[in-house]
Amino acid sequence: VNEIKGVIPALVTTFDMDENFDEKRMRALVDHLIGKGVDGLYLTGSTGEGFLMTPQERMKVVEVVVDQVNGRIPLIAHVGAIGTKISIDLAKQAASAGVDAISSVPPFYWKFGADDVFNYYKDITGSTDLPMIVYNIALAGLVGFEQVKRFSTIEGVAGVKYTATSHFEVMRMKEEIGNDFLVYSGCDEMAMSGLSFGADGLIGSFYNLMPELFIAINKAMAERDLKTAEEKQRIANIIIMHATQKNYVAIMKRALSWMGVDGGYCRRPFSNFGASEEAVLKDEFRLLRD
Numbered sequence: 001v002n003e004i005k006g007v008i009p010a011l012v013t014t015f016d017m018d019e020n021f022d023e024k025r026m027r028a029l030v031d032h033l034i035g036k037g038v039d040g041l042y043l044t045g046s047t048g049e050g051f052l053m054t055p056q057e058r059m060k061v062v063e064v065v066v067d068q069v070n071g072r073i074p075l076i077a078h079v080g081a082i083g084t085k086i087s088i089d090l091a092k093q094a095a096s097a098g099v100d101a102i103s104s105v106p107p108f109y110w111k112f113g114a115d116d117v118f119n120y121y122k123d124i125t126g127s128t129d130l131p132m133i134v135y136n137i138a139l140a141g142l143v144g145f146e147q148v149k150r151f152s153t154i155e156g157v158a159g160v161k162y163t164a165t166s167h168f169e170v171m172r173m174k175e176e177i178g179n180d181f182l183v184y185s186g187c188d189e190m191a192m193s194g195l196s197f198g199a200d201g202l203i204g205s206f207y208n209l210m211p212e213l214f215i216a217i218n219k220a221m222a223e224r225d226l227k228t229a230e231e232k233q234r235i236a237n238i239i240i241m242h243a244t245q246k247n248y249v250a251i252m253k254r255a256l257s258w259m260g261v262d263g264g265y266c267r268r269p270f271s272n273f274g275a276s277e278e279a280v281l282k283d284e285f286r287l288l289r290d
């Protein structure tokens, strides 16, 4: 698991216009991202619309990506679900498919108590030999520092995907939990900040669309070249700020198609762009570029 560092796109899942998983598009996108030099992929998470798929469909995506990657880069499968039993099934399948790590948001909706959430991680992590990356994100309800620290006592919990803006806690986790507790910074617009506080890598949406910029940021931060990192982050953030005003996953999928690798469409209730809306979108991005 110590090998899983660097820039890791939270891979979009490619659906066709009728919302079916599009295996051909998925395989092409995986090859495209590997060609760009990404360090790993994070599957069926938020950006991957994991919660809009049945467990069987999620398993299919994992199998297809594992097959296409064929060991070239490490893979983390998000297996989070509202129930432990469903997550365990997903975790076991991901393990037998051949991923390198699993990850999960805490169980949501019912506002489970701290012990229930702890047991959720314990049960899922114990169900396979794979390392678990806890996924802390406001969408599922952020868990606090002390709780993350408690999860880290579970054998197999290897790190956290930290999609929160309080980056001082990245440093604190490294100090109080241990330097080998992996921390992935999850806010793309703050990539250089996360890395400066000691994050081991970046997992996020926009690395599907502009991996080069973040690979450059990651390299610059490792070399303590703040000027370059800042320049690249500034460019990336113009795109991120624009895209996040609308359904940015659908935007990334369309924008990828302009680059010759069609990301397909989103599943409802996420909205998509019709042909005329897409033309407007393309013009907006042209203006941003110029």
Ligand code: NAY
Binding pocket: 010, 042, 045, 046, 047, 048, 139, 163, 186, 187, 188, 189, 203, 204, 205, 206, 240, 244
């Ligand atoms: C995932 O599992 O898809 C993620 O990594 C999610 C991380 C993203 N956060 C959210 C709320 O979706 O990449 C970020 C985010 O899209 C980006 O920072 C822009 O705000």
